[in-house]
Amino acid sequence: MDRLKGKVAIVTGSTSGIGIGIARLFAAEGAKVVICGRRQEKGQAVVDMITKEGGEATYHFMDITAPESIEKLIADTAETYGKIDVLVNNAANVALKDGRVDELTLEMWDAIFQSDMRGTFYATKCVLPYLEKNENGGSIINIGSMASCGGDLGSTAYACAKAGVDKLTEYTALQYGKKNVRCNCIRPGLIVTPENEAKVPQPLKDIFTSNIMVNRYGCPEDIGHMCVFFASDESAYVTGQIINVDGGLNSHAPTVAQFRELNSRTW
Numbered sequence: 001m002d003r004l005k006g007k008v009a010i011v012t013g014s015t016s017g018i019g020i021g022i023a024r025l026f027a028a029e030g031a032k033v034v035i036c037g038r039r040q041e042k043g044q045a046v047v048d049m050i051t052k053e054g055g056e057a058t059y060h061f062m063d064i065t066a067p068e069s070i071e072k073l074i075a076d077t078a079e080t081y082g083k084i085d086v087l088v089n090n091a092a093n094v095a096l097k098d099g100r101v102d103e104l105t106l107e108m109w110d111a112i113f114q115s116d117m118r119g120t121f122y123a124t125k126c127v128l129p130y131l132e133k134n135e136n137g138g139s140i141i142n143i144g145s146m147a148s149c150g151g152d153l154g155s156t157a158y159a160c161a162k163a164g165v166d167k168l169t170e171y172t173a174l175q176y177g178k179k180n181v182r183c184n185c186i187r188p189g190l191i192v193t194p195e196n197e198a199k200v201p202q203p204l205k206d207i208f209t210s211n212i213m214v215n216r217y218g219c220p221e222d223i224g225h226m227c228v229f230f231a232s233d234e235s236a237y238v239t240g241q242i243i244n245v246d247g248g249l250n251s252h253a254p255t256v257a258q259f260r261e262l263n264s265r266t267w
Contacts, residue, residue, distance in 0.1 A: 003232045005030030008081040010073065012062060012123060013091030015042040017193040018143065020049075021220025022088055022227045027055025029228055034077050036062035037091065064091040064119035074126040084130040086231040089120040089165075090143045098157045109157045116161035117168075124172055128181065137180025141230045142169050143223070144187040144242065149250050162187075166242050173240030182239035184230045189246025191218040210257040213248030 004026055014023040015037035026033045027050045035046045035057050043059035050057040060076060063069040078084055093115040098108055124140055131138030147159035148166050169185035176183070190208040192200055208217055226245050229235050244250050259265065 001028055002030040003228060003234065004086075007031045007085040007231065008034070008077065008083055009086035009088065009231060010034045010036065010077055010084065010127070011088040011090055012036055012064060012073075012119075014088075015039050015046060016195050018188065018191055018220045018223050019088075019090045020046055021193075021222075021224040022090060023057065024050060024053065024055070025221065025224035025228050026086075026231065027057055028053065029232070031056075031086070031231070032081060033057040034060050034073070036060045036073055038063050062091070064123070065114050067122055070119070070123050070126055074123070074130065078130050083134055084127055084138065085134060085136075086139050086141065087123060087127045087131075088141045088143065088227055088231075089123055091119060092116045092143070092161075093158075099154055101156055104157055112157040113161050113164075116158065117164045120165055121168060124168065124183075128176060131181045132176070132179045134180070136233070137182065139231050139235070140172060140181065140183040141227050142183070142185040144169070144185045146187045146189050146244060146246050146250055148187065149244070169242060170240050177239055182230075182235070184235070184239060185242040186223060186226050186230070187242060187244045187246065188223050189218050189244070189249045191220060191223060193220055208249070210260070211249055211252075212246070213252065216247070218245065218247060 009026050009031045011019050011023045011033060013019040014035045023033045023035055023046060035043045037043055040061060047057045047059050060073050062073045093112055098104060098112060120142060142165050144165045145162040147155050148163035152159065166185055169183050172183040205217060222245055226243060
């Protein structure tokens with residue numbers, strides 16, 4: 001369990017949900033993990049959990065909407081550990097019910113883009129000089145969303161922001177690949193976490209599981225395992241990729257679930 005041994009990794013938004021799953025797996029694989037978010041008590045609880053499991057982690061306050069907070073996180077991590085190897089841009093405002101185009105206000109649009117697009121961009125910009133200095137380069141892992149894969153009835157601003165994350169991934173990979181910095185993006189499918197499970201209604205779970213190609217919805221560790229691969233030297237030849245970790249939800253025709261209910265393969 002030493003695929004990330006000696007690496008220093010920052011996981012933004014790691015005081016809850018998917019971020020905790022990523023951070024725990026990073027620590028289990030030998031990384032020194034910086035837990036960050038706005039909630040110090042929850043962040044320290046994650047640090048204590050990782051320490052109890054035999055890993056190494058510290059907490060650092062970060063507000064993804066505040067540029068000076070991002071700058072301090074990156075600078076303090078580099079000063080503490082002497083380097084940064086991995087940045088996971090996980091922090092975001094998951095506004096799945098932000099509405100249709102006609103329902104959105106400019107304030108709603110700007111608030112979502114500030115956290116989900118602007119924050120990801122600025123964290124990437126701030127960490128690049130440190131990754132470029134490393135002898136073995138570094139890895140940036142963006143957490144996108146399957147919302148960017150196609151149109152839907154709502155989530156307009158959220159989906160557009162996450163589509164921007166997809167494109168930022170490709171541009172970063174292209175512009176800094178020759179400097180030994182890789183950048184990839186993971187689009188999670190339905191991920192049920194301890195925090196959101198009670199809030200995910202059964203009809204929504206049923207809709208997803210009828211369209212997912214495997215027999216369950218996702219958990220934070222599903223995203224964490226892909227992050228470990230992208231953070232490790234095993235993915236040294238992989239960059240600019242946008243990977244769906246969604247149980248196969250987006251890999252089939254949209255009519256599959258309905259035909260399955262009819263026990264038919266075609267019309």
